[in-house]
Amino acid sequence: MVEIDIASEVQGWFVGEIGVWTGHPGGAWQRLGNYPFPVHGLCRADENLLVGTGYGLWEAFADPARRWVQLHDETLTEVVAVAREASGAPVAAGSYGVAVSTADELGLPRWLSLTEHLSPNERYTNTLCLAPELWLAGTEAGVLVSSDGGVGWERTDLMGSPVRCIERIGDAWWAGTDDRGLWRSDDGHTWKRVDCPTAAVFSIAAADNWLLVGGYDGIYRRDVDDVWKRSGPRALFCCLVVDADIWVAGADPGGLWYSQDEGRSWHRTGPFLRVCVVCGPMGGGGA
DSSP: OOOOOHHHHTTSEEEEEBEEEEEOTTSOEEESSSOOOBEEEEEEETTEEEEEETTEEEEEESSTTSOOEEOOOTTOOOOSEEEEOTTSOEEEEETTEEEEEEEOTTSOEEEEESSTTSOHHHHOEEEEEEETTEEEEEESSEEEEESSTTSSOEEEEEESSOEEEEEEETTEEEEEESSSOEEEESSSSSOEEEOOSOSOOOEEEEETTEEEEEETTEEEEEOTTOOEEEESOSSOEEEEEEETTEEEEEETTTEEEEESSTTSSOEEESSOSOOOEEEOTTSOBOO
16 A cells, blocks of 8 residues: 555545545545545545535544544435535535534534425535635525525525536636536626536636636636637546646546646546545635
C-alpha cells in the first residue's frame, strides 16, 4: 500500500466514491479506512470530514487508521448533501428533506427535519448552499430558500425542474437544472436563465476568467467573451472543483479527471469508476 503523509492530507484532496479517498490528482490515492459506503456528500472542517452516504452521516478523519464516527440516528438514513451552518453544526439533506441535529441526554445526535411539511418533491433535496444570510436548497421541485436558518422555507421563481447543483460565485448564486439549463440569481429568490450549450447542468465551478459546467455529455467552459466550448471527455460530470491551476471533475460513470492547462487537456487519475463528490484543498466540493 502506498504510504501517504497524513499531515499533508489535512490540506489535500478528498474523493467520494465507494468510501472516501485522499491523495492528489495525478498522484497516489488511499482510502480512509475500510468503509465501503457509497459517498454522495463531503464537507471539510479542520482535520475532519462530514461524509454523507447511502447509509447515513459519518465523521471521518485524514488519518486512515482512525475509525469513523456515526453521526446519524434511525431517522437519518440516506444523505445526499451535507454542509455546515455558520456555527459549524452539520446540516444534512436527502430524499427526506433538510435536517439538523441536537444532542439528547446522552450527548448523541437526534435529527429533526426542517422540511417535513413540504411536498415530496420539495422535500427531496439534491444540494445545499448555506450562506450566513440565506440557505438555498436545490430540490426535485426547484430552488427553496430560508432566511432564518432553515426554520421557514420559501419557493423561488426557479420551480418546476429538478435542481442538481447550486454554487455561490462572487456575489451571485448559480444553479443547474435537469432540463432547463443554467440559472443565475443576485438575491437567491429571483432567477434568470443563462445561455448555455447544455440543458442538463449537474455541476458548476469558476476558474479565474472561466465559468465551468458539467452536463450529460461532458464539460463546457465559458470565457470572458461569453463564448462556450466543450472540454474534456464525454461523460456525465456531476462534480467540478477548481483549486489554483488544477481543475478536477468527477464523472458517474467515468471516474476522476483533472486538467492543469485550463481544460485544454484532461487526464484520468485514481482507481475510481463513479465519482459523485470531490472536496478540494480549500474545501470546495461538488454534490
